[in-house]
Amino acid sequence: MIPASFEYERPANLDAAVRVLQDGGEDAKVLAGGQSLLPVLRLRLSYPELLVDLGGLAELRGIREDGDAIVIGSMTTHDEVLKSELVRQHAPLLAQATATVGDRQVRHLGTFGGSLSHADPAGDLPTIALTLDAQLHATGPGGPRVIPASEFFLDYLTTALRPGEILTAIRIPKLGAGWSTHYEKFDRVAQAWSIVGVAAAVRRSNGSIAEARVGLTNMGTTPLRASLVEDELSGAAASAATVASASRSVTEGTHAPNDLAGHADYRNHLAQVLTRRAVLAAAGI
Amino acid sequence: MTAVENRPAAEIGQSRLRKEDAHLLIGRTTWTDNITLPGMLHLAILRSPMAHATITSIDVSAAKQRPGVVAVFTGQDFAETQGSIPCAWPVTPEMVNPGHPSLAVTQVNHVGEAVAVVVARDKYLAQDALEAIDIDYAPLPVVLDMEAALVADTTLVHGHTSSNRSFTWTFESGAAGTGAPIEDTLRDAEVTVRRRFIQQRLIPSFMEPRSTVVSPNGEGVTMWSATQVPHILRTMLALTLNIPEHKVRVIAPDVGGGFGGKLQVTPEEVICTLVARKLGKPVKYTESRSESLMSAHHGRDQIQDITITAKRDGTVTGLDVHLFADMGAYLRLVSPGIPVLGAFMYNSIYKFAGYRFVCEGVFTNKTPTDAYRGAGRPEATFAIERIMDALAGELDMDPMELRRKNWIKHEEFPFTTVCGLTYDSGNYEAATAKALELIGWDELRREQAERRARRDPVQLGLGISTFTEMCGLAPSRVLGSLDYGAGGWENASIRVLATGKVEVVTGASAHGQGHETAWSQIVADQLGVPFDDIEVIHGDTQSSPKGLDTYGSRSLVVGGIAVVKAADKVVEKARAIAAHMLEANPDDLEFAGGSFSVKGSPGSGKTIQEIAFAAFAAHDLPDGMEPSLDSDATFDPENFSFPHGTHLCAIDVDTETGRATIRKYACVDDIGEVINPLIADGQIHGGLAQGIAQALYEEAVYDADGNLTTGTFVDYLLPSASDLPSFLTGRTVSPSTTNPLGVKGVGEAGTIASTPAVVNAVVDALKPWGVQDVQMPCTPERIWRAVAEGVGGAATADRSAEGTVAYGGASTASSDGSGEGEQL
The missing domain is CATH 3.30.390.50 (CO dehydrogenase flavoprotein, C-terminal domain)
Incomplete structure (x- = not known):
């Protein structure tokens, strides 16, 4: 299967990514690992004119501790989530579910944020974000904002992200003792x-x-x-x-x-x- | 007999690592899609989104204007030249073959049928241009249900025929003189059990998608194709397109699996040839996986109505088989012969007095069916092993005890069955005893009773399949009697080079089986040359000009024996030269370990390498001796080979979710002598995976409009290694008496045997609920419904969503039409 032709941009920082995405308008799509998007393109179920690849944005990767929560960059791969001691310690539910996502190759390319933004109801990770009361951080033309998971998933393959907005991080409250x-x-x-x-x-x-x-x-x-x-x-x-x-x-x-x-x-x-x-x-x- | 009997340190029997694996593992393969020729153009094929429709107009003008497009063709452009995809197996003289255009001309008869082809400078441009082709279709009513298709005055798939029935093929033991009249056994039955089983439609799903490159040259063509059958393809292509056969060369380079799915002359191969000749340029076409799933031929898809009769004491008396076999929209190479191949296997290892087999081949608006691993025999084995369990239930007998009572005893071989086949050798008692031991049957039965007693939500089921099969296709005379269009022999030639190295040319065209290794082991023993000094050549009709290729577990038992026969001829030629060199009488020489010596004076001999050089130099050969050790042999088997075995499955069935998880799977296969145990085990393991997949996972599903809804591997479920247990395998050895190596076929045994073992285990687990059957694949949902509703009924519930059909006989409410019109 061969996708229809499209333009490809790989911005070097978040500001540039937001700008490129905004300029691309309705026909632009974010590429965040591509494990769901590429099959859709190859089957020609979708014809975006521009793909904005977030793969070059180091600032969107990584997992850190922040007080009573852990913060996972949206472009952190499933494999990185799986290998994180912080995740294992404070969000073992996420580790357990992530281990069931796709196969090893998919887990090395697919990202946590990509999976949430795709919002497939058969996907496991949106359920985990919802269950753990995650806070989703997004940045767009209007600046940064925080969306609770309970308000993020609106419909089949549809999220609260606005046009030009990029999911940047997922903040997951630590589960306390007991x-x-x-x-x-x-x-x-x-x-x-x-x-x-x-x-x-x-x-x-x-x-x-x-x-x-x-x-x-x-x-x-x-x-x-x-x-x-x-x-x-x-x-x-x-x-x-x-x-x-x-x-x-x-x-x-x-x-x-x-x-x-x-x-x-x-x-x-x-x-x-x-x-x-x-x-x-x-x-x- | 041959030199096998006195062989020295034998290569045969060693688990040699496969010669062919190194280049596969490091990516040095030449798949057809890797081939690039100067000036080569690329094809993309537009496929019908309609299952049944008249083509009212096609406009390709816009596509021709797209960048890089060289030409666009439709069926009209080739209407006079494309001929019909050949069917080489007209099973009855009256069989209706409606003809099979490679590119549809006026009507489409299944989703995925080729309707137009774009030729462009690269494959991306070709794919893009497909979207600019404008076609109007006038829909026709869709024929999906086989039984409805046979009702009078129904919609015809092919308007120019008088019914959707292609053929009715019948065998009856009374009429054939091979047993009692079936009507007598039915009338006199003390116990009668009837069942309807559904063999769901499967997709062969070979790993390498099909790909073809055609280079025109003068009058002829050279074709590279991902095919199992370069020799058959050459002959059939020549006949179909009126190209002189000697002007056609077909090359099967590295081929990544076939499972029968590449035993075909495909529309795509014909289209490539037509386009290459029309434009005078080399062309390439490689299918996508989605195209492959809907347009490469499918397998199985039968409704089996089975009646078994027995005495009260459990002695079986009669077996009456009525099949509806879905041909799909067209007859392909051996489509009608596939269900008919099963005709001789329903009686299996049991001694029936009377037997009848009736098969109706039916046209529907689905992808054509044809060979898929086992081809007719898995269906037969499934039906007999399932109904033996049903009969055991009816008689309240242990299912293994019922089998023991009725199978052929080892001292009764050779045994001629109720359908006239003579089984040469076997020992069902020995294989069964070993398998029971291997799996720990008695302990499992105890555990089962205990879990039943405490109403464990996860129940244990135990399933049996004591099977045999006929393979090694095939004695040419038998094929002739079945109206097959060719023979079943195989050819081999051996060239002994000046330095003593050996080239073995085989007509059995390997596509992953390991012929290069196995043939080398055979020749190493036969000629006494080192394993590494042997090169096996195959898969090119120019270098391997004669052969009938690889299918039906025939390579070793037919092709391998041809190699033995060719080696025998080399030894006889070498003997004459050795005698001359040693100044001895040829009859006084013995040949052992690659060396001729005078009997009684070992050490004084001449090696085969020395003789090879003497033949090459030709300075001093016996008078009249040709300066060559080369030989050529064609072997036509006298009989099929009859591998058998006992497969046992222990399965955990979670009655709350319906999930069935195989806990233990043990099989003891008797495949006669074994050339390479590693390769044989590989064949068994892969075969088991495919047979288990039919039982639990795979099913091609069409919706009410004839769209293939299992069009990707997301919906067409193939199990992977992580879904399968570690198999417990064993062997017994009852050497075949009909070939000099004592070997039997192994390529299909695992697939043929395993499916009923698994389903019998599932049904056994649900015995406390009175469940009698669960339709394949035994999905969790089907099992859950069987548990919820008990006694059969819901177990056959359609797995698919409202408005779709899981097989031809299910309900067909109208679908929402989603997916219709998608370009794939």
Whole structure:
């Protein structure tokens, strides 16, 4: 497959990138690793006239500690995320999910920010950002701003990024003491998209679940939080029965896709099973 | 017999690393797409987005104006010259072959069919110009469901035919005189079990996409192509395009896999030849993966209605097989012969009194089907091994006990089956005993009972496949009796050079199997020359002029034996020269370790290298002796080879999610004598992966408009190493009695055997729910539905979304048409 021809720019700094992207207008696309964009171009499903490659922007790469959070540059590759001691220590959920993304080659080229900006509801990392209450930093013609993950994913392949805006960093609050997490991904072969994925973060206290967060992959047009399950679990006894009961509410407010990888009723069922398993695993029950 | 019996330190049997791997591993290969010729032009092909439509107009004028475009052709430009893609296997005299244009002229009959070709100075410009071609299609109703296609007054795929049935091929043991009349066994049955099995459509998915380069020269052409069959392609191309055969040279350079998918004369090969000759320029076409998935031929796609009868004590009596085989839109090289090849394998290793096989070949608006690894025999093995389990269930018998009761005992060989084949050798008891031991069967059964008892959400299933297959295609007389258009012999020649080095020319054209290594091992033993002194030459009709190529697990058992026969001739020529040099009677010489010596006086001999030089110098040869040790041999087998084995699968089925995970897979294969165990194991492992893939992963799905919805590897799921268990493999050796090496074929055995072992294991795991079948691939969703609804029913639920069909028999609500009209 051969893409239609396009112009290519590789700006050397963020200011230049924002300018080039803005000048390119509607027909410009950001290239942030290309692991999703290039297949789309090769199948000629999209015809951008300009690709703005952020691969030269060292300032968008790397992972650092910043008080009660870690900050991950948007152009940090999945492989770099996986190898980061900071991520492993403060956001193990992200490490676990990132390990399931694509294959080794994809993880060496694909970026965290690229994955979030692409906003594929079958992608794992948007769910993780949502579950961990990440803050997404963007810069555009109007200057920098911060978008909470809960306001970032608007629709299928659609984010709150404005025209000319570039995602620059993802700030992930450290999970404090007592929290533990787990990601249950269900797919048919290794290196496939999630049919359904469930992320769970649980804080235990004195034999009960003090606080719980549950995020869903591929149960709608965006990643979702299962707030009803979270509410039922908060303050509940840390028992298998409680978790199983709460998990049954997971499909509330979801709109599972109906496609070749699975019918909606099957996905709804999977979401319940995987939620139970993810929460039990996270809570160590 | 040959020198095999008294061979010295044998090369045969050693796990030699493959000679051909070094250049593959360091990227020194010459794939067809690597070939560049001076002045070469590049083709891009526009493919139909419609499954069934009349072409009302094509406007290529804008495309011709695009930068770098040299020419644009449509079917109209070649209507008189392109002929029809050949079908070499008219299985019945009445078979309907509607003809298969390489470039559609007035009508398209499947999505992906070629409708126009752009010729440009580079492949990027060619691809861009495709978008400027304007075509109007008038849609016709789409034929997808095989059974609906056979109803009277239905839509015809080809309007000029009278029905969508291409052929009906029948075998019946009473009429053939090979067994009892089937009607008698059906009537007298104490127990009858009927099942319908669906062989889903598969895509061969070879690693190297197809690619063709054609250089015109004078009257003829030279073609490089990613093909399994350079020799067949040469003859067929000559016949199709009216080019004298001696003016056609076909080269298969390094070829990256085929699995039957490159056993074809493709429209793309014909189009390249037509364009190169029209323009007088060399041209290249290389398909994209997306094009490959929708236009290279597919495999399987059958509906199997199976009836088995037995006595109450479990003795099987009759087997009645009715197939619908989807040909797709056209007949390709051996499309009709594929299901028919299975006709002789449904009875498998069991002793049936009566047998009937009826196969209806049906046209639909889908990509044509043709050979895919196993070709007819995986389907047969699946059906018999699944229905043996069903019968065991009906009789409340242990499935292995039922098999034991009915299989041919080792002392009964040679055994002539109910369809007239004579199995030369085998030992099903030995292979089964070894396999049971290897996997730890009894312990697994105990664990299964324990997990059933405590209602473990993850259940254990145990599946069996005791299989045989017929391979080594094929005795020419048998092929003739089946109306195949060619023979089944193979050719080899050996050239002994002045320095004693040896060139082996083989007509079996390798595309990844390891012929260079295996043939070297055979010749090293036969001639007593070092392994590294042997060069194997293949894949070019100029240097390897005679052959019938590689498919049907035939290379070793036919081509390898031709090599042995050619080596025998070299030894006999050398014997005469040695006798002259040693001043001895030829009959007094013995040949061992590459040296002739007078019997009783070892050490006084002449080596094959010394004799080679003497033949080269020709200073002092026996009177009338030609100065050459070279030889040529063509071998036509007397019989097929019949590898067999026992495959056992232990699978964990998560009844909450439906996920099936193979925990242990053990197989003991009897492939006779083994030339290179490493290569044989590689063939088994790869074969298992493909057979397991049919059971659990792969399926080509069309929507209600005839669009291939599994058009990329995102949706057409191929398992990788990380999805497969570590295989436990073993061997028993029952040497073939019909060839001098005692070898049997191994290329397809793993694929043929493994699919039913896996599905039997899945169904066994769900026994507590009363589930009788799960349609392939056994996806988590299908398994979950089977658990949720029990007893069969939902297990056949269509896996695909509303408005699509997973096979020809499923519902066909209208689709949303998404994807239609995309340029691919």
